[in-house]
Amino acid sequence: MINDISTDRFSNSNLMQSQGAFRALSDPTRRGILMLLSEQDMTIGDVSEHFDITRAAVKKHLNILEEGALISVHTSGRERINKLEPLGLKSAVDWLNYFNQFWDEKLSAMLQAVENEQKNQKEGK
Amino acid sequence: MINDISTDRFSNSNLMQSQGAFRALSDPTRRGILMLLSEQDMTIGDVSEHFDITRAAVKKHLNILEEGALISVHTSGRERINKLEPLGLKSAVDWLNYFNQFWDEKLSAMLQAVENEQKNQKEGK
């Protein structure tokens, strides 16, 4: 039962809060767009020039990025400027950071193993 | 042109290397499974009990997690034990960490804004 998860300390809202961001991040074109926008704000026209797909397709990607709060858009005359919103990545980063502890554990285990090996060598085992 | 990106310093391989991980992370059920496996290794049967979908569906999720190198599987008799591989998250975390600089920038800007505000208040503006 999924209930198991919602009553869990991993409050499920956590799982769902980051959904928009993770969804947006799952496509390589969208990650490429985020990279581009990290260098400078851009119109759809600007962004489209960097990819081999139609503007309509780029627009869809931008919509999904906006839904995930990874970019913001503001109008300037007939242009619409797309801007990176790095804080939008926070929910995803936060979720992933939970696993740092296991990564660290593994790292500790590796270091421990090396230490033991050195010790054993010293003792001539 | 997509070429623009491949000749970019964001070597595109970076974009693609993390694809398996980002793809696996895009589904909330799969993120839930990772949470579960962070507490203990589990068979498919164990995992399935925590979700309201068939074992076949869970198996598909496990396959995708394995493809993304986020879990590993080893056989023990007729059971197959699924194990979290936290290091598999590294490629995704690394990609995201690139954006820390912008996050920090924004944070710096916010702190600066607060400082200025306080200064202005002091000066009675």
Add this chain to the structure above:
DNA sequence: CATATATGATACCTTTTGGTATTATGTCAA
């Protein structure tokens, strides 16, 4: 051996996704 158990694999269905082509809307500039 025979049977129950644990899992894997496949065919099939529906929805979502990534894409195109086309049409519509809004704004700048002569």
Add this chain to the structure above:
DNA sequence: TTGACATAATACCAAAAGGTATCATATATG
């Protein structure tokens, strides 16, 4: 106002994703 430009929106399509049901395979165990 009229045409060029920048973008939005919609209809449509093929493929991928998430799911179920069913069948196949391997392994404990009486």
